[in-house]
Amino acid sequence: MIERIHTSDVEPDADEVAIAGHVHEIRDLGGLVFLIVRDREGLIQIVFKEEREPELFEAVQDVGAEDVVRVVGEPLESDQAPGGVEIAPTEYEVIDEADSPLPLEISKDIEVDLSTRLDNRALDLRKPETLAVFTLRSELITAMEEWFESEGYVDIKTPLISKGGAEGGAELFPILYYNQDAFLSQSPQLYKQMLMASGYEAVYETGTAFRAEDFATSRHVSEIAMFDVELAYIDDHDDVMDVQEESLRYALREVAENAERELDLLDVDLDVPEEDFPRITFDEALDILETEYGHFPDDPTDLDTKGEKLLGEHFEEQGHPAFFVVGYPDEKFYYMQDVPDDEIASRKFDLIYKGQELSSGGQREHDVERMVEVMEAEGVETANFEFYIEALSYGTPPHGGYGLGIDRLVQKVADLDNIKEAIMFPRDPNRLEP
Amino acid sequence: MIERIHTSDVEPDADEVAIAGHVHEIRDLGGLVFLIVRDREGLIQIVFKEEREPELFEAVQDVGAEDVVRVVGEPLESDQAPGGVEIAPTEYEVIDEADSPLPLEISKDIEVDLSTRLDNRALDLRKPETLAVFTLRSELITAMEEWFESEGYVDIKTPLISKGGAEGGAELFPILYYNQDAFLSQSPQLYKQMLMASGYEAVYETGTAFRAEDFATSRHVSEIAMFDVELAYIDDHDDVMDVQEESLRYALREVAENAERELDLLDVDLDVPEEDFPRITFDEALDILETEYGHFPDDPTDLDTKGEKLLGEHFEEQGHPAFFVVGYPDEKFYYMQDVPDDEIASRKFDLIYKGQELSSGGQREHDVERMVEVMEAEGVETANFEFYIEALSYGTPPHGGYGLGIDRLVQKVADLDNIKEAIMFPRDPNRLEP
Missing domain, CATH: 3.30.930.10 (Bira Bifunctional Protein; Domain 2)
Structure with missing residues (x-):
């Protein structure tokens, strides 16, 4: 199996962990990229800092919503992150790229009629x-x-x-x-x-x-x-x-x-x-x-x-x-x-x-x-x-x-x-x- | 639920029990009728003695193979009976009569071809x-x-x-x-x-x-x-x-x-x-x-x-x-x-x-x-x-x-x-x- 743990099992200040999942959300704040990764058990935030990890920061510029990624990194306590923990990455890999645009939004809470939902089930x-x-x-x-x-x-x-x-x-x-x-x-x-x-x-x-x-x-x-x-x-x-x-x-x-x-x-x-x-x-x-x-x-x-x-x-x-x-x-x-x-x-x-x-x-x-x-x-x-x-x-x-x-x-x-x-x-x- | 226990739960010399199931086998030995009753968990032998329970003995004369019966009685140790226990009946009731003859034998180990078995599944x-x-x-x-x-x-x-x-x-x-x-x-x-x-x-x-x-x-x-x-x-x-x-x-x-x-x-x-x-x-x-x-x-x-x-x-x-x-x-x-x-x-x-x-x-x-x-x-x-x-x-x-x-x-x-x-x-x- 590809080495990873579930996002719900990531504890702040634990040793380096690997997680994998779909890219749920991308927030680009200049020298800082927040990636929210989703697996079956929940969400986790990865923070890419240009200063701290310039190569990974460069690589993550190309990421798209719903790409399947794997990230290795250090879990840090964070008040802002979902679950109170975020990951400072040391490895980042795109396992499978998603086509874009998505015909249906996954991360945003937009009211979509059932028929459209089922068409794109x-x-x-x-x-x-x-x-x-x-x-x-x-x-x-x-x-x-x-x-x-x-x-x-x-x-x-x-x-x-x-x-x-x-x-x-x-x-x-x-x-x-x-x-x-x-x-x-x-x-x-x-x-x-x-x-x-x-x-x-x-x-x-x-x-x-x-x-x-x-x-x-x-x-x-x-x-x-x-x-x-x-x-x-x-x-x-x-x-x-x-x-x-x-x-x-x-x-x-x-x-x-x-x-x-x-x-x-x-x-x-x-x-x-x-x-x-x-x-x-x-x-x-x-x-x-x-x-x-x-x-x-x-x-x-x-x-x-x-x-x-x-x-x-x-x-x-x-x-x-x-x-x-x-x-x-x-x-x-x-x-x-x-x-x-x-x-x-x-x-x-x-x-x-x-x-x-x-x-x-x-x-x-x-x-x-x-x-x-x-x-x-x-x-x-x-x-x-x-x-x-x-x-x-x-x-x-x-x-x-x-x-x-x-x-x-x-x-x-x-x-x-x-x-x-x-x-x-x-x-x-x-x-x-x- | 109709009161009864499974045949496999009948212990010799226990108090009176009730069992229910299909009549698997009938053996008529003159003043003695052996009924083998089958439920999902196994078989049990009921012994009807003309001398001991004349009314039940009379009633059981009409029993047919695969009738559904309920029997109340006293469990007795028995070397000959399957499972080492037989029941001396105090109540006997036919719940549902089976048609006869059966198109397929249930109790006898007769080789029947698969097609006949499936026709009478x-x-x-x-x-x-x-x-x-x-x-x-x-x-x-x-x-x-x-x-x-x-x-x-x-x-x-x-x-x-x-x-x-x-x-x-x-x-x-x-x-x-x-x-x-x-x-x-x-x-x-x-x-x-x-x-x-x-x-x-x-x-x-x-x-x-x-x-x-x-x-x-x-x-x-x-x-x-x-x-x-x-x-x-x-x-x-x-x-x-x-x-x-x-x-x-x-x-x-x-x-x-x-x-x-x-x-x-x-x-x-x-x-x-x-x-x-x-x-x-x-x-x-x-x-x-x-x-x-x-x-x-x-x-x-x-x-x-x-x-x-x-x-x-x-x-x-x-x-x-x-x-x-x-x-x-x-x-x-x-x-x-x-x-x-x-x-x-x-x-x-x-x-x-x-x-x-x-x-x-x-x-x-x-x-x-x-x-x-x-x-x-x-x-x-x-x-x-x-x-x-x-x-x-x-x-x-x-x-x-x-x-x-x-x-x-x-x-x-x-x-x-x-x-x-x-x-x-x-x-x-x-x-x-x-």
């Missing part, structure tokens, strides 16, 4: 604030996976190319698979349920889902990072909510502890929901919306975006950034647990975090006879689901699970306006590059 | 040996990710839908993306390199790659689980090999320590390569093949499958299950580091483990001018790579990386004949279901 990703989003994202996913590993969940990988989709319909991306028609996966739903039948008991997957929706919102993308969970031997959907609640709390706690620098950069005061997440019924949710906000969702069986947002405000004020909505009107859907006649509510739930739905889940149907009845009543082509029905027909324990949108979670944790800011290289109906 | 996945493959796989990936987390790598997610492919050509799956033509990703190569330009310094991705190859081998599938790594500020490809070597050693060591039960079930004696992996040149490899085996690969610039296998034997005999091949003849490929004129070898490497290529990697080209020259000389349409060339043109540190085939690694670690056995629901030119 590789440059945009260099901004310390953007980098903070993705180190935070990495921490968040790792912490979540850690929780599931420690609870004995099996890390699974389900196929992304399939004959059909779990939800079906127009939202599927068609693909030519050798000489067959196939589709990109909407969700690992069927496969994770099959694994419950197969006795895997508790599984999770950090995967990808594809939705060919035609949208133009700040909450949708075509290629979605999903965190999917399924567990068996549950009593009902409350057990699934327990898992969702505990794992999310753990992950947020880890991020709050380990990603302080990133949260600071993003100006986020992360509120870890240490108390039990409220679990309110759909009727209670409607009540709050009506009495407090005079809001009535258009669809009387589901919450709308505005409703989620208002409920989010309501619970945030009470110290609950996260809460569940349960008790949705009973609806028939083949993989949803069919409830006894005397229960009017389904066993599904939604998790709302900071005013936005983050995950949906519930208890699944494990009784194949009931499932096929619902399929037939709803006009679902059972032939398309033969492999799934068959898999569940040889003894399946009661089970449930949920799918959590990772991109949305990152969006919410990092307080980003648009979900695309939470994705390195997002895909939408108009964006297929970079 | 959800049942095949119930076999203790198959389950062992996937718990081992989960442990292996988790351990690998752990190593990279502890080394400060950023966990990334690159897009799976793109305008083109890194390698290009006929191996791309076309997809209709809204009204545009697009393709499924062959590799995150371009994106992870762009992140090196963006200053992410060290990244890894547990992802998916798609290859529309028409094959019928035991080593290929169409949807591949990949473990991709890229790191910056390297001197050359040796730094990349160091990372590959250390992370693989760590992962294998963890599996050897934590997956003993699974390795036993699979009859694998896992040999952790504690010593330095040999790094031999391509010429040395050809030499060994010629002098020891009289084998000459058809292509004088690359190893063939047989050559890899023979070299694997050669090094395994010397106590090295894993080794690198470097010093391949210099070839021009746009993302490969162009070497100085006096170097005749490229900076790429292959890792061979147990006689099979597991990963390929090398130092990449970070000089955009040289890259474009190579592209033009090789007739690569630069217009297709504009976003990538542009990303790298604003200052890119020297970097390299590799892609490791997770499925192949699991195949090799678990000693499986066919790569498809290492994948829960594999995809090949003829298999799109389940």
